[in-house]
Amino acid sequence: MAGREVVAQGAKLGLLALLDAAAVWAAVSLLLRGDHLLLAVLAAGALLLNFVVLSRRAYPLRFLLPGLVFLFAMVVYPIGYTINVSLTNLQTGNLLTKSQVIAQLEGRYYLPPDHATFSYWAFRNPQGELRVILLAQDGRSYLSEGSQLLPVDLTDPRFVRGTDGTVVAFDDFTRLSLAQIYQSLPALERLDLMLEGVHVRLATVREFGTYLRKYEYLRDVDAIRDLETGIVYTAREGYFTSPDGVRIEPGFQIYVGFRNYLDVLTNPGIRADFTRVFGWTVAWSFLTVFFSFWLGLVLAYLLNDPYVRGRFFYRSLLIIPYAMPAFISALVWAGLFNTDLGVINRIIGELFGTKVRWLQDPMWARAALIFINVWLTYPYMMIVSLGALQSIPKEMYEAARVDGATGWQRFWTITMPLLWVSVAPLLIGSFAFTFNNFTIIWLVTAGRPAVLGAATPAGATDILISWTYRLAFEGDRGNQLGLASAVSIIIFVIIATISAVNFRFTRALEDVSRGV
């Protein structure tokens, strides 16, 4: 017994030591990369892990910690991140941070009017220092000295000539071959040499050229000066902007406070379409859950009856819509509902000699969507109901039968109350999921048919989430992530409210025994 404990202790400590070693290795590389935030997270995590494993007092945490970690990583962090983004102007044109934009602008050059190019030879000495000899088109030559370019007389005997007459070495420097130049390109690219007040930089692999700096950042006034034109661009609304409103691209991210929320709540177009979209969203979720639940329950009830033959076979068949990827089913159904070419209309045409304008008429499109979603959801409801039905004790039915209850009475007074306890929370969850079921809407109708006279691109079958997708990604210059985040937070609040009211109303989460 003691021996096994020693082995277990040893294995535990060994594993911990390995993890700690990995953490130290990761910490060093994070330190080198200068990623201090991640380093702090890593350090805190490693310390916590050691504390939990080594301390006796923290024993219960061993079982809670993994769950807490996942809760933080998958729920708390994304919500925090979304809230953070919703307070910024993150969108096309405002992707980079301000320091990235300043660094990029300060690295821009323009060609001086008398732009000159130089062919060059690059040299390196055993210490790894790089120097270049530039050959101007007018025959003059220059040697780099630190960051300066100095005229040099190549007939000086210190320059060793090769067989083709070019300089191959001087002092302790030897010339780089073309392959070596390629190998040293990052270093050569960073050379910023000065020649009579003009920057000389590598222009292509084979040439240097003269350049002038385009922009200079003025730290004390937080502005960018265009050194070519002299115009000063001050930081405004996420862009460096000139006095007459010209913006330098790219812009940068800034915090805009609650402006995204205000944009959504005060935009007249959005307010005009909100009621219609919200109404359809609620109807869509409610009807989907309602029909799929009843269909699933009826099927489960039938299949739970021991007198039905081939129950296994039917159950397997009925589960198919659930087993097929929803993506594919949705696309297949969209094809089947096609007005001119779809199979459904062919059948209707054969039978009734008419054509239903599925997916084109607002009401029919909504009906088709609910039909498709019920088809996709009822197997889930059936499985859940089957499980719940099987957990109801048989004795209760027997007792009821002895008391003379009819089948109908047994269903309403025994099955439903007992079923409801376990199924109601799932229905509310299903409601919340359907509320945000972007995939089905997008794949089948993409929110269409369009509504003539709508103030924003809100189609007849757009639910809140697909509508906001359109607002955020099909508006302005696209990818308005700040706005999109604000809207998701608003939708989150709406769903949280609806769910809370539902839970309260159905008492779904209250003590099970009270419901019996």
Next chain:
Amino acid sequence: MKKLLLVVLGLTVGLAAFAQAPKLVIWADDTRTPVLRDLAVEFKAITGVEIEVVEIAFDQIRGQFITAAPTGQGPDIIVGAHDWVGELAANGLLEPVDFGPKLAEFSVSSVQAFSYGGKNYGVPQGTENIAIIYNKALVPEMPKTWDELLVFARQITDPTKPMYALVFQNGPDPYHWFPMLSACGGYVFGPDASGALNPCDVGLANEGALRGAQLFADMIEEGLLPAGVSWDTMRALFFGGNAAMVISGPWLVADTKAAGIDYGIAMIPSIQCADGSYGVPKPFIGVQGFMVSAFSQNKLLAFDFLLNYIATTDTMLALYNRNPRPPAHLPTFELVKSDPDIAAFGLQGQNGIPMPNIPEMASVWGAWADAQSLIANGQATPEQALQEAVQKIKAALKCP
């Protein structure tokens, strides 16, 4: 402690030295990676520089690049479409290309397609545009004008079979609808004084656009054109011999051959405009090419690779053979222009308009598609629907 510091210092220096060795990372789609990997071997033999080619699905490259580039973890070069340039450049993620004397080797329109804010941001490779692909067994003589097309359509159309003269993706799909609108002068964004696109000049509801849209509405109402056609439906109808012609691009050709259809490629029939003249439908031109990241540590190397190793007839021809599209590199185009498919698509492309690459295009697609579906459903006249679309686009772009 001192030892530890030394080790850390050593590691730092070591890593810094390691970072010095240049290496190019390219993100490319599956049609280009094999060619680029072969070229990488050649490049390494000459320069000693390693090139890593990462295969990413074409439509994933843009999004992943936007995420990765600002962190410094992105590639040096990406393969992409010209209409990404506006968004990427506005975000400060692309480095302008200085073609130097190589500029003359590329078709002017393809270089222009990659330009944004007066700078060139890509080395163009292949161009693509739509035209008519028809089934020779069903079309005795290809109509030259839309009137002839209508005559032919009235003869052949039979929804019960079904059999249609012309089918194209319209469920809604403004890309395939644009040639009808542009034939008599419709456009998306007009030019401003400097020649750049002006996002507040939207020409989707002008007289020419309305003429094309009316033709579309009439054909649907008469039952000559099925509405709500998706990519899959279009393929099924064409390959099943239920559609005599489709409006589609080079991407359909390989499957058409595989389906055993004796096909031809022709110009989209001309549309008679208000003044009686015939307007040639102008499709969007898409150009695919190579772009360099503004966050690359090896920009010169990347440009050297693009201009001296990619922009050669050998490489361009190899890329062409993998995925035949009219090459933007003129010497390569000369080599392949005798191919009848390339020539036929090229003929339509000569009249094409580069798809606008400014990021404001994001506001256009949804509103425009809505208008098309309203017209196709008969819920609105072309005039109502398109004028409303233009209003919505302008509102989304905060135009006065």
